[in-house]
Amino acid sequence: MGRTLAEKVWDDHVVRRAEGEPDLLFIDLHLLHEVTSPQAFDGLRMSGRTVRRTDLTIATEDHNTPTLDIDKPIADPVSRTQLETLRKNCAEFGVRLHPLGDVEQGVVHVVGPQLGLTQPGTTVVCGDSHTSTHGAFGALAFGIGTSQVEHVLATQTLPLAPFRTMAITVDGELPAGVTAKDLILAVIARIGTGGGQGYVIEYRGSAIEKLSMEARMTVCNMSIEAGARAGMIAPDRTTFDYLEGRPNAPVGADWDAALEYWKTLRTDDDAVFDHEVRIDANTLTPFVTWGTNPGQGAPLSSAVPDPASYADPSDRLAAEKALEYMGLSAGQPLREIAVDTVFVGSCTNGRIEDLRSAAAVLKGRKVADGVRMLVVPGSVRVALQAVEEGLDKVFTAAGAEWRHAGCSMCLGMNPDQLAPGERSASTSNRNFEGRQGKGGRTHLVSPQVAAATAVTGTLSAPADLSDVPVLTEV
Amino acid sequence: MEAFTTHTGRAVPLRRGNVDTDQIIPAHWLKKVTRNGFEDGLFEAWRKDEGFVLNAPERKGATVLVAGPDFGTGSSREHAVWALQNYGFKTVISARFADIFRGNSLKNGLLTVVLPQETVEALWALTEADPAAEITVDLVAREVRAEGVTAPFELDDNARWRLLEGLDDISLTLANEADIAAYEARRPSFKPSTARV
Ligand code: SF4
Numbered sequence: 185m186g187r188t189l190a191e192k193v194w195d196d197h198v199v200r201r202a203e204g205e206p207d208l209l210f211i212d213l214h215l216l217h218e219v220t221s222p223q224a225f226d227g228l229r230m231s232g233r234t235v236r237r238t239d240l241t242i243a244t245e246d247h248n249t250p251t252l253d254i255d256k257p258i259a260d261p262v263s264r265t266q267l268e269t270l271r272k273n274c275a276e277f278g279v280r281l282h283p284l285g286d287v288e289q290g291v292v293h294v295v296g297p298q299l300g301l302t303q304p305g306t307t308v309v310c311g312d313s314h315t316s317t318h319g320a321f322g323a324l325a326f327g328i329g330t331s332q333v334e335h336v337l338a339t340q341t342l343p344l345a346p347f348r349t350m351a352i353t354v355d356g357e358l359p360a361g362v363t364a365k366d367l368i369l370a371v372i373a374r375i376g377t378g379g380g381q382g383y384v385i386e387y388r389g390s391a392i393e394k395l396s397m398e399a400r401m402t403v404c405n406m407s408i409e410a411g412a413r414a415g416m417i418a419p420d421r422t423t424f425d426y427l428e429g430r431p432n433a434p435v436g437a438d439w440d441a442a443l444e445y446w447k448t449l450r451t452d453d454d455a456v457f458d459h460e461v462r463i464d465a466n467t468l469t470p471f472v473t474w475g476t477n478p479g480q481g482a483p484l485s486s487a488v489p490d491p492a493s494y495a496d497p498s499d500r501l502a503a504e505k506a507l508e509y510m511g512l513s514a515g516q517p518l519r520e521i522a523v524d525t526v527f528v529g530s531c532t533n534g535r536i537e538d539l540r541s542a543a544a545v546l547k548g549r550k551v552a553d554g555v556r557m558l559v560v561p562g563s564v565r566v567a568l569q570a571v572e573e574g575l576d577k578v579f580t581a582a583g584a585e586w587r588h589a590g591c592s593m594c595l596g597m598n599p600d601q602l603a604p605g606e607r608s609a610s611t612s613n614r615n616f617e618g619r620q621g622k623g624g625r626t627h628l629v630s631p632q633v634a635a636a637t638a639v640t641g642t643l644s645a646p647a648d649l650s651d652v653p654v655l656t657e658v
Numbered sequence: 659m660e661a662f663t664t665h666t667g668r669a670v671p672l673r674r675g676n677v678d679t680d681q682i683i684p685a686h687w688l689k690k691v692t693r694n695g696f697e698d699g700l701f702e703a704w705r706k707d708e709g710f711v712l713n714a715p716e717r718k719g720a721t722v723l724v725a726g727p728d729f730g731t732g733s734s735r736e737h738a739v740w741a742l743q744n745y746g747f748k749t750v751i752s753a754r755f756a757d758i759f760r761g762n763s764l765k766n767g768l769l770t771v772v773l774p775q776e777t778v779e780a781l782w783a784l785t786e787a788d789p790a791a792e793i794t795v796d797l798v799a800r801e802v803r804a805e806g807v808t809a810p811f812e813l814d815d816n817a818r819w820r821l822l823e824g825l826d827d828i829s830l831t832l833a834n835e836a837d838i839a840a841y842e843a844r845r846p847s848f849k850p851s852t853a854r855v
Contacts, residue, residue, distance in 0.1 A: 200837040222691035242852040262689040269691045301850045313734040329736035329762035339831045378728045431855050434848040442848035498675045595685045616680040
């Protein structure tokens, strides 16, 4: 019987297989950031161990970094300590680090791909659940806990329990104005936040093949919100073109050998998935969340659902609690929900194409009175590219704030937070209670919806803007 | 890691599903660089509400958390496990756990037990009616026992053995160092390297 893409990558990394034991897998790339690594380095120190493969390890600073005044000392002493701890650990153990102020600094899942480190057929881990992002390249990439971070540092391997395989096939054509974000939000609403549990999802079908590399990353990024171990997309011409010439991509004979291997990384025709889901891209529309988990979403054109409409009692209870927390009532049209803040950024939607699509909507328009809009590029490289294209000017002319790279309001570990009761339209990936600040209320949206929402002040798609005049003088 | 064989204690019935790790330990707690001192951050937002079950005086000293399905969804933060352990929980029972959380818990000796939702309901009913009721989680027999409840649970042999013995994964892996070196020797040269270019 044939094998799936995920099974092929797994098999190619088995260091040791023994009866009654989990497979021991080799890890090709280990990404580190300041939040989930200090206790792991501590563990190494306590047991007198070293980092086995510093040449397969790289660190950056993202979660705690401020997005303003980055040349001044970090105000929050606890954040500062965490960053300083990472710097100390990387120096002591010989790990390459891109700290705040470095041109390669940024959200770890934006940095790996843009350096060309994330490659097809590799195993990629990071102490961060959104490591699933890297699966867009046909890598087997997943988030791990701090004990596992320590394990990988010490051994460059991980003992891993087997997974099941799921195919999500999206055929057809995404309608104009419908993005990868809308697609993945619709997938999660369909299969639920536990629907992917235990599975590695492979996204396939003609609509997936047409996606750019960045859009594929957006899709794979949110696999974890469906509970999946990882998400993957088979590498193809789009993948190879993206990688060629990147700083850490293979060159010369290595490039040729790599390409030959990468082309074998496709699910065999006779392979069988444990579970299959089919989605027709043509039926998709802009999608937003109304609740407090990423599965609680609906088409923007619809209304807040009535909890009573859920057959499952725990879904009903969850919906009731979510509406209470979100300050919404059943039947309220989603388009009438007014926001205070719009956040464009994160490892889901903080790459250059995301900024371009938000800027295209904002160009010549103004952010509505009383709405604050934050644009936070996913990395310094993304920021530089955006400046080169003049996107920063589009944002500031519209009245948005153009900030420095980092995770920022995605989880509000730095000063960028929602105040209690404040409501955001956010291009990030989690709408959990208090995620963006204590008492904050989050609606997950695409960059285009975020930009249109900033203009109208209520959840909107670009198509809703026809009656908002474009300012011609900009 | 501390070994886990069998544990008996009072319970906290947490009638909520989809308890994500942001609820278990909010992000601002993640700035600490140690593995302890997270107990006050556990369920921090919910604990502000006096009526929250953890705040009830009769739940003080409880060591068994009985939660709704999909416990531990969201981020990979191991701090969620440390917070539960720092607070005093030895074991968590739920119908379904998020994968990363489950892996983290077992690596730290916090036993996560999967039981059918009906059994969880029975344990909720029992411990809500009688806060002094005790639950026994027996890893040797792979069984949960409480008044009126005897429920077997599954845990793969390898994970169970490591928990029973309190074994450190890294030492176990390093015992197979030769296998790792052999793999490294045959690894193709085109594989990524983080060396600066
Ligand atoms: S941008 Fe958000 S989701 Fe991504 S790594 Fe940072 S905090 Fe995590």
